[in-house]
Amino acid sequence: MKKTTPLIIALLFAYFSQNQTHGATQTLHIKPHQLISLALQRNPQILSIEKEQMARGFETQAAKSQWLPSPSISVEKGHDRPRLSLNQKTETFRLSQPIYTGGRLTAGLKKSQAAEQTTYFARQTALIRLSETLLETIGGLATAHQKKQSFEESEEKHLQYLALVSRRARLGQSAKADVSLAESRLLAVQADLLAARNEIELQKIRLKNLCQCNDEEISALDIHSLLQYVSQPNTANKDIEIENQALQISPMIKRMEQEQQITEALELEAKSVFYPQVSLRMDHTRGDNTGTDNILFLNVNLAIGAGLSAFQTLSAAQERVQGKSMEIEAEKINALQTIQSLLLIEKTTKTREILLKEAFATASSVMQASERLFLSGRKSWQELLNAARENYNAEVQFIDARVSTWIVNQKIALNSTPIEHFIWSEQ
8 A cells, every 4th residue: 555655746746747837826636546545545444444454463473472482570478487488588580482382373373464464454345445435426526516517507598598588478479477487497407506516515525524635635626537537348358357356356355365364273273272282491599598499391281171172162163164265255256246247337337328428419409409499480488498408307317327437437447456556547
């Protein structure tokens, strides 16, 4: 994962380059992927997982230290009683060194390393989920902006229509009902315009909370570059390649594989109790009466639990290993189904976008023709307003389809590309 500094440097470089080329009034533009990169470095959920990952790293270092000698110091002083030095002040310096643990220490290290990797892939999964939410939010903001522009044009057109029919009504060429119809259609367009403006503010608030951005950074988001995006249809071979990549990089699958490593380590720990635990211990004791003693101990210990419970513990660990293997296979099916669904949706949305673009072009031609036919007396006022409504409805549907195509295409790239490559992509 790249740090914040390279992105800030890149953005500042772009900013100053634009100022030198176009003058000091040129503003900075942040592309959607750059905004996602900022969000992933600021979001509290991601930061909390990173802290957990750091903690797991310390636990791994602690597990490695188990192979090293363990020093300890104790000072004991008994109640005033005669004779034995143990009843007096006694100082003991002890050094223990494991020699053979039957795999217990190896299992502990393996478990700690797998747990550390588990938090890493948990972070990757959280990055993908947050990125998907950000993509949808950015898409929602782009949709609202385009709808706002469409409704503003529609409002201007309906104001022209209202002025036209009002003038005709004063001349006795149109009925008052035509004026009322024009006013009601204008009010409907203004209501849609208000909703679009409100949606823009809601999406901005959502973006600010998700990426911890300020108003300037949200305003610098380059929506225009998103709307200019044109996706390329995937071939059958390309689809298969994307599916394979999605399975290979899926952080959820990799996380479960690390969890399987943990269950295997638990199985190894359970087996270790059937082997003696061998260690060396050296004691340096200083007593008030007996003087100084240096003693070397060889400790051999074997404990398989009350009622031979170690056998049940081992059986439980083995069952968990098998269960985790089945869970991994189930997740592979889910991951494959997800990417296949996205690929199918992409084809559908792209086809729908093409059809709605044609429908919008047709509706625009019909509206223009209706204006001419109305002025020549061959179309009624209601037919003209209906044609105008169909035109802007078609445009709104086309806007939805275009942004939906972008969102699903980005989700495919997100689920089939390492997250670090995705957020630094210039798509």
